[in-house]
Amino acid sequence: MNNPYFDLLMWARGPGFDIALTILIGGLLLRVVEIVVLSRKKDLAKPKGSPVLQGLKTIFTRSVPRKGLIKEAPVTYIGGYIFHIGFAIAFLFLGAHIALIDDLIGIQWPEANKALIETAAALAVVALIALAWTRITNPVRRALTTFDDWLVWLLSILPLVTGYIAVNRIFGDGTLMMAIHMLSAEALMVAFPFTKLMHAVTFAMARYYNGSIQGRKGAES
Amino acid sequence: MTATLERGLNALREQIDAPVASFFTSCVSCGLCAEACIFYKETGDPELTPIHKLDLMRRVWSNEYTLFGRAKSMLGMGHKITEGDLTKWERLVYDSCTMCGRCTLVCPVGNDIAMMIRKMREGMSSSGHAPAELVGAAERHSDYGSPMGKLHTMLAAKIKAAEKETGIPIEMDKAGVDYLVLLSAQEIVEYSDVLPALARIFKKAGVTWTISNEGFEATNVGVQIGNRDIARNLVSMVVGAAEKLGVKGIISPECGHAYQALRWEGPNLIGRSYDFEVVHIIELLDRLAAQGKLKTKGKDHTRLTFHDPCQINRRGGINKEPRRLLDMVADNFIETEDAGTMNWCCGGGGGVGANDRAADLRFKAFNRKKRQFEGVGAEKVVTMCAYCHHTLDEQLELHNMDSIETQGLTEMIGEYLDDEA
Amino acid sequence: MADQPMLPELMKAHGISRRSFLKYCATLTSAMALPPMLAPKIAHALESARRPSVIWLSFQECTGCTESITRSYAPTIEDLIFNAISLDYHHTLQAASGHAAEAARKQAMEANWGEYLVVVDGSIPTKNEGYSCIAGISNVEMLKETAEGAAAIVAVGTCAAYGGIPHADPNPTGAVAVGDIVTDKPIINVPGCPPIPIVMTSVLAHFLTFGLPELDDLGRPKAFYGETIHDRCYRRPFYDKGKFAESFDDEGAKQGWCLYKLGCKGPTTRSVCATVKWNDGTSFPIQSGHPCLGCTEPDFWDNGGFYKPLSTPAGDYRKFAAAAVAGGAALGVAGGAIGRANKARAARAHETVDAHDLEKKS
Known part of the structure; x- marks a missing residue:
C-alpha cells in the first residue's frame, strides 16, 4: 500500500524537482547567454564618465525610486517593495528553505522565527492582491497586462499561500499540502525562463547597460 | 529607392543588440514609465505609455532574437508587424515622444526606453512612416x-x-x-x-x-x-x-x-x-x-528659473555647469520642482516641435511647464537649447503667458560679460 | 475455550487490583480518543469478553514487533491483556515447533472458524515462495489459508502493513503487505517499526469491545494515526522560532532544538509517539535526540534518506543541473549566434538611404 500524498511529495522532491531545476537552470542560462552573445557594438565616443563603474553602481542605485515618483504610483511602488521584500524574507529565512539552499549550494545563515516569516508572507500576499487590483483598475497597467502577467502573478502567490497552509495545517493533509507547496514552487521554476520572471536575473544586465550608457555621458542614471 | 515595410523591418532587425534584448527581457509591465512621461501625464492616455511605444520592436526581438520566440513563430504564434501597425505607431513614436528620457531614469529594471525609441525610429523612417515635416x-x-x-x-x-x-x-x-x-x-x-x-x-x-x-x-x-x-x-x-x-x-x-x-x-x-x-x-x-578667463559684472535681478534641455542635462550630463554660470549673473534664480536631471521636457524636442500633427499634444504637454513656472512665479526662463527656447516662446504665447521673458544662457552671459576686466 | 480463565481471575492471579485495571481502561479510552465516560464500558467489555482465539503469523520480519509487544516491564497490563486472548499460534513464542505447531494452528482455526483473529507481522515474499517458508508452507499459502476463516486481520508493524523494510528498493524478494494478498477480510494496519505496545493492545482491546476501529485511508486506526508527530512534538516551539540543531553534537542539539534539519520526518509521520511515547511513557526518538524516521508511513525506507531534511531534493539533481548548465549555455550560444546571423543578414540587406528615400513612392 502506498501513501499517495507521500508519493506526490517524493515526486516533488525527486523527479519534479529534477525537471524544474533542469528547466530553470537550462532556460535561464539559455536566455542570459543568448543576450550576451548578441552583444553590442563598441561605443567610439570618448567617455566623459566611467561607463563600467556607473553601470555597476546603477545595478544597486536603481532600487531606490526617483524623488517624488512614489506618490505618482503609490500602490505599484509600495506594493512592489512589500511583495519583493516579503517574498524574499519568506523564501530566504524559513529553516526548511535554508536547509534546501544548504543542500543545493552548501551555504546557510540564521533562520527567522515563524511569526516574522508569516507576517512577511502575509504582507507579500496582500501586496500581490493590491498589485492585481491596480492591474485591473489603472488604465496604463491594464493596457500593458498580458496573459504572462497573470500567470506570473498566480505562480508568485501560490507558493506563499500553499506554504502558509502547509506549515500551519490550515486544511488538508500536511503531507499533501507540503507536496502542493513544493509543486507550486516548481511551477514557478519551470515558468521562470519563459516569462517576465526573467527580470529577476536580467534586471542586473538592463540596469548595467542603462548605467553604462548614461555613465559614458557623465549623466546620472 | 522607396521606403517599404520590409526595409523598415530590416532596419529594426539591424538595431537589436544585447542592451535591447536585456531591456525587453526585463520589462515587468509595471507601467511606471508612464508616470514619468510628460505626454501620458498631461493627457492621461494609456496608449502613450513609453514601453508600449516600443511594442513593434519588441515583436521583432521576440520573434527573431529569442529561441523561444522563434519556436513560437514557427508554430504560427508570432505576432507579425503590418503596415497598419506602423501607421498606428507613428503617433506613438514621433508625435508623443521627444526622447526626453525621463522614462529611462525611472524604469525600475533599468530599461533605456528613450534609446530604444531612437532605434525604433530607424524602422519607422525606413518604412516610410516618418512625419512629412521631418522628411x-x-x-x-x-x-x-x-x-x-x-x-x-x-x-x-x-x-x-x-x-x-x-x-x-x-x-x-x-x-x-x-x-x-x-x-x-x-x-x-x-x-x-x-x-x-x-x-x-x-x-x-x-x-x-x-x-x-x-x-x-x-x-x-x-x-x-x-x-x-x-x-x-x-x-x-x-x-x-x-x-x-x-x-x-x-x-x-x-x-x-x-x-x-x-x-x-x-x-x-x-x-x-x-x-x-x-x-x-x-x-x-x-x-x-x-580658469578665470570668463568674468562677469552685474546681476540680473529678475525672478528667473532655468529650463534643463533633456538632451543636454538628463541625457548629456551637463547639469551643474549652467547653474554655476547662472549664479554668476543672476541673484534671484529659483529652481522649479524636478529641476536638473529629472526636469520636465518642453514638449518640442525630438522632432515633435516640427510635427504639425503633434501641435495639440505639444500644447497639452506644456501645461506641466506652465504649472511649474507659475509655481515659482518665474518672470524669466533661461535655457541652453535653442529649440527648447523656441518651444518655450511658442507655448508661452499659446498659453497666454508671454509676459515671461526667455533667454539663452550664452546670450545672457554675453550680456553680463565684464569687458573691462 | 470455556475452560480458559476469564480476565478477573487472571488479574487476581497476577496480583493486579481492580483499581489499576480501571486506570488502565481509562488510559486505553484516552489513547483511542474515546469519550472518558466509555471507560467503565471498556472495563466491563474486557472483563466479560470471551477470549478470542488469536493466530499470530510471522513472515519476513525481524521479531521486533513481537519484542515490542512482549519486552516490557513485567507484568504489564498490556501483557495481561495479551493473556486475555487465547494466543493459539505464535511460532516465536510457542513451545511447539514444526508440524506439531502447524497442527495447533489448524486445530485453532477449525475450532474457531469465522471468529478467530489473525495477527501478522512481517511482509510476504512473492518472487519466490521458497524465500520464506514455515514447516514447508510458503508465507503466501499460509496467509491465504489462515485468513480464510478469520474474522479480521491485524497487520502489526510496517512490514505487514505496507511491506516495510523487505519491500524497500530494490525489493529482492518481491515483498508485499498483507493487504496485497488478502482483499476480502477487514484488515487493521498497525504500522510502526515497531508499533508502540499500547497501540497494539489498544487496537486489540477496541476490537474486543467495539469491533473494528475507524480506519484512515491507509487502513490505520484514526485514534492512533490521526495526527502527525510534528503536530504534537514538544520541540515544535523551536521549529516555530527557527531554532534548529544542525548536527548531532552542536549547541542546538544540546539545547534540544528542532531536528528538522537533521532529517526529522515528524511533519509527515502520523503516530502518537510524541504523546504516548515508549517504554512506559519514558521517551521517544526525538526526545532522545534523534529525528523521526517516519516508520509508520509506507516506504519509509525509501523516502529520501533518514538524515535529509524533508524540504531538500531527494533525487540526484546535481547531474541534471550540470547537464542543464551545459545544455543551457550551448543553446544560448546557438540562440545568440542565430540572432547575430539574423542581424548580419539584415546588415547585408541594408541599402544606404538618403533623405529622398524616406517617402513611399508608388
Whole structure:
C-alpha cells in the first residue's frame, strides 16, 4: 500500500524537482547567454564618465525610486517593495528553505522565527492582491497586462499561500499540502525562463547597460 | 529607392543588440514609465505609455532574437508587424515622444526606453512612416546644408551684423584655430544674438574660433527622424569641416539633439573616434570661468528659473555647469520642482516641435511647464537649447503667458560679460 | 475455550487490583480518543469478553514487533491483556515447533472458524515462495489459508502493513503487505517499526469491545494515526522560532532544538509517539535526540534518506543541473549566434538611404 500524498511529495522532491531545476537552470542560462552573445557594438565616443563603474553602481542605485515618483504610483511602488521584500524574507529565512539552499549550494545563515516569516508572507500576499487590483483598475497597467502577467502573478502567490497552509495545517493533509507547496514552487521554476520572471536575473544586465550608457555621458542614471 | 515595410523591418532587425534584448527581457509591465512621461501625464492616455511605444520592436526581438520566440513563430504564434501597425505607431513614436528620457531614469529594471525609441525610429523612417515635416527637413538639410534650407547668405549677413555690433572680426573658414563653432538653424534664423555674445566672450577669453561654410549646421535631422545613413552624412559634413580646418575642437551650440548627434552618436555613426574634442558651449563657458578667463559684472535681478534641455542635462550630463554660470549673473534664480536631471521636457524636442500633427499634444504637454513656472512665479526662463527656447516662446504665447521673458544662457552671459576686466 | 480463565481471575492471579485495571481502561479510552465516560464500558467489555482465539503469523520480519509487544516491564497490563486472548499460534513464542505447531494452528482455526483473529507481522515474499517458508508452507499459502476463516486481520508493524523494510528498493524478494494478498477480510494496519505496545493492545482491546476501529485511508486506526508527530512534538516551539540543531553534537542539539534539519520526518509521520511515547511513557526518538524516521508511513525506507531534511531534493539533481548548465549555455550560444546571423543578414540587406528615400513612392 502506498501513501499517495507521500508519493506526490517524493515526486516533488525527486523527479519534479529534477525537471524544474533542469528547466530553470537550462532556460535561464539559455536566455542570459543568448543576450550576451548578441552583444553590442563598441561605443567610439570618448567617455566623459566611467561607463563600467556607473553601470555597476546603477545595478544597486536603481532600487531606490526617483524623488517624488512614489506618490505618482503609490500602490505599484509600495506594493512592489512589500511583495519583493516579503517574498524574499519568506523564501530566504524559513529553516526548511535554508536547509534546501544548504543542500543545493552548501551555504546557510540564521533562520527567522515563524511569526516574522508569516507576517512577511502575509504582507507579500496582500501586496500581490493590491498589485492585481491596480492591474485591473489603472488604465496604463491594464493596457500593458498580458496573459504572462497573470500567470506570473498566480505562480508568485501560490507558493506563499500553499506554504502558509502547509506549515500551519490550515486544511488538508500536511503531507499533501507540503507536496502542493513544493509543486507550486516548481511551477514557478519551470515558468521562470519563459516569462517576465526573467527580470529577476536580467534586471542586473538592463540596469548595467542603462548605467553604462548614461555613465559614458557623465549623466546620472 | 522607396521606403517599404520590409526595409523598415530590416532596419529594426539591424538595431537589436544585447542592451535591447536585456531591456525587453526585463520589462515587468509595471507601467511606471508612464508616470514619468510628460505626454501620458498631461493627457492621461494609456496608449502613450513609453514601453508600449516600443511594442513593434519588441515583436521583432521576440520573434527573431529569442529561441523561444522563434519556436513560437514557427508554430504560427508570432505576432507579425503590418503596415497598419506602423501607421498606428507613428503617433506613438514621433508625435508623443521627444526622447526626453525621463522614462529611462525611472524604469525600475533599468530599461533605456528613450534609446530604444531612437532605434525604433530607424524602422519607422525606413518604412516610410516618418512625419512629412521631418522628411522635408531631412531633404533640405541634405540638399542645402540646413533643415531650414540654404542659410549661407543669411549666416553671412548675421555674421556681418555681429561684427558690426561688437567690432570684433569673425573670420569664416579659418584654419588652425582653437574651435569650430557650429550653430543650429534656430539660432541663425531666430536667436542670432548668440553670435555677438560668442565673439565678445571668446575675445575676452583669448579663444580663437571660426565658422565653416561647409559645415556650420549643428543640428541633425537624421538623429531626430531616426536614420543613421542620413545622420552619418550630416555629421560627416561637420567632421569633414573640422578636420579640414585642423581645429582642436568643435563647439556644440545651444541645441539639445545636436549635442547628442555630435558628441555621442557622431563617432559611432562615422565608425571612428574623433581626433578633436566636442564640447558643449555651456561646458566650455564653465571651464573658462573656472580658469578665470570668463568674468562677469552685474546681476540680473529678475525672478528667473532655468529650463534643463533633456538632451543636454538628463541625457548629456551637463547639469551643474549652467547653474554655476547662472549664479554668476543672476541673484534671484529659483529652481522649479524636478529641476536638473529629472526636469520636465518642453514638449518640442525630438522632432515633435516640427510635427504639425503633434501641435495639440505639444500644447497639452506644456501645461506641466506652465504649472511649474507659475509655481515659482518665474518672470524669466533661461535655457541652453535653442529649440527648447523656441518651444518655450511658442507655448508661452499659446498659453497666454508671454509676459515671461526667455533667454539663452550664452546670450545672457554675453550680456553680463565684464569687458573691462 | 470455556475452560480458559476469564480476565478477573487472571488479574487476581497476577496480583493486579481492580483499581489499576480501571486506570488502565481509562488510559486505553484516552489513547483511542474515546469519550472518558466509555471507560467503565471498556472495563466491563474486557472483563466479560470471551477470549478470542488469536493466530499470530510471522513472515519476513525481524521479531521486533513481537519484542515490542512482549519486552516490557513485567507484568504489564498490556501483557495481561495479551493473556486475555487465547494466543493459539505464535511460532516465536510457542513451545511447539514444526508440524506439531502447524497442527495447533489448524486445530485453532477449525475450532474457531469465522471468529478467530489473525495477527501478522512481517511482509510476504512473492518472487519466490521458497524465500520464506514455515514447516514447508510458503508465507503466501499460509496467509491465504489462515485468513480464510478469520474474522479480521491485524497487520502489526510496517512490514505487514505496507511491506516495510523487505519491500524497500530494490525489493529482492518481491515483498508485499498483507493487504496485497488478502482483499476480502477487514484488515487493521498497525504500522510502526515497531508499533508502540499500547497501540497494539489498544487496537486489540477496541476490537474486543467495539469491533473494528475507524480506519484512515491507509487502513490505520484514526485514534492512533490521526495526527502527525510534528503536530504534537514538544520541540515544535523551536521549529516555530527557527531554532534548529544542525548536527548531532552542536549547541542546538544540546539545547534540544528542532531536528528538522537533521532529517526529522515528524511533519509527515502520523503516530502518537510524541504523546504516548515508549517504554512506559519514558521517551521517544526525538526526545532522545534523534529525528523521526517516519516508520509508520509506507516506504519509509525509501523516502529520501533518514538524515535529509524533508524540504531538500531527494533525487540526484546535481547531474541534471550540470547537464542543464551545459545544455543551457550551448543553446544560448546557438540562440545568440542565430540572432547575430539574423542581424548580419539584415546588415547585408541594408541599402544606404538618403533623405529622398524616406517617402513611399508608388
